[in-house]
Amino acid sequence: MGDKSPRQKRQNAAPGAQLAQGNGRPPNGTPRGPPPPSHSSTPDDETDENIFLFVPNLIGYLRIVLAAASLFFMPLHPRRCSFLYSISCLMDALDGIAARKYNQSTRFGAVLDMVTDRCTTTCLLVFLATAKPAYSWIFQGLISLDLASHYMHMYATLAMGGQGESHKNVSASRSWIMNKYYTNKAVLFTTCALNEVFFIALYLLCFSSPLITPALLPSAGLAGEMGHSPTTPHQPLPSLFFASPFSAAAMEMARANKMDSTVPWILTLASSPVMVLKQYINIIQMVKASRWLAEGDRRDRKKALVARGGRKGQ
Template identity: 65%
Template structure:
């Protein structure tokens, strides 16, 4: 009898010494239920360092592109040299943000969308100005804006809807289009196409200030009285501010733009060299639009077949 009591007391003592597992030591399965097998300690959420995606270096470069683009639009009506310089720097930074994303391992979906939206908006703003500078060709520039937006939107939506939310719009399989695969996967091809496409439109912008054939209204002669007014310009209190923040809409600035005529030789040469690449880029936009539309249509056909099959199966069960 005493031996049984001794065994029972020893068992109770061992049970009291067994540590109790906390909820953090219990492995949680996909359904949310705890499992006693292979316990895993879940790290405390407070111990994980938080990241501010908006302050990643690639995104900071993206914000800088936006600032430079807005500044170029401010000078666009009357100061072609300043506008072209700011606009070109903004476009060149487009290649730098991708490099920074890979170097710092800071690739994000927000950054990818920010980059694409910035590209579409800056190009569209330039094409809007060209529509006003060359009214006879306005419908062409409007068509280019429409094609650019629609093809990229359709391609992005098709990638998310058919490829999944984790799929990048640059991952184009060769079976869908070897041309788009080459365009998005070859960095050299991508850079040359995008860069020379922008260069062509910048050349047209410069020609609107330099070519008598295209824009004769900006090449009127300036008499001595107006030339004196040009030197005076708009007066501000600080000479430093006057140099940094000139008013491009003042009367003096208008005459300055007309007086500082640009030589149209180089803009014509640049436009001629970049025109074929610009045409290729627009052709790629058309291919992208068609391929994305077909991909979405294939998904619609598949969904409709599945819906018909499910409805037929349901009808057989009810019968």
């Protein structure tokens, strides 16, 4: 064999060069940094607990199942729907009790709880919007206010308060009503519960009260003159309260006519002030979150201006 060329000698002197280049060595020859940690291994700063199987989170999963079942029965079976929906809402208090008892408070559980609340309320309001299309803009506005308020509050808490800050830690100096709302468990539970009671009762009225659903009247327009049952209201009389007498309640006339509207009316009227208070808190929460984010923006802009001024002075 003849003498090797200088190029071959350099390759033999560094047998791992090609391997290093194949592994992604930068062109300038700078060695690559340490490989990223594997996600399959447990880091030293974490426990090996399964957060998803914590007791309060299991309660949260059960809430989702009950809420989904209530949505299934919502169009045609108001009794089953309201029962399952109410149980799901009442279990909202159990996950907090379990979290404190078993020392299993987690950020995942807090987000799961909030997302479940927002989704269930939104689904109920969507049904009310379809049941009373003439007033769907009100329910759409309530949905938008609820989602926007909680999203902005959560984002402001994470952006301005830090990752470890809870959205329930609201100082009285920032908003005394939100401080009372989030720090007093009795106030928080009562406000949220009665807010849900209002919409559940309004949902039941769609199946029981002719004042809300004129199609439930014993005779409506030509339906009474022609001897038709109220299950087929051909030309129902227009309502003084609602532009359109048709609603999703018309799908369940036989069942709806067996329902008494007394209790739903009492619940609706009794819980309406708390529902209005809850919407006011949502507005305050959105305004305060917006101002908090604007404070952070002004601080960041001032730092940027100072930094640019320092560079110009140099």
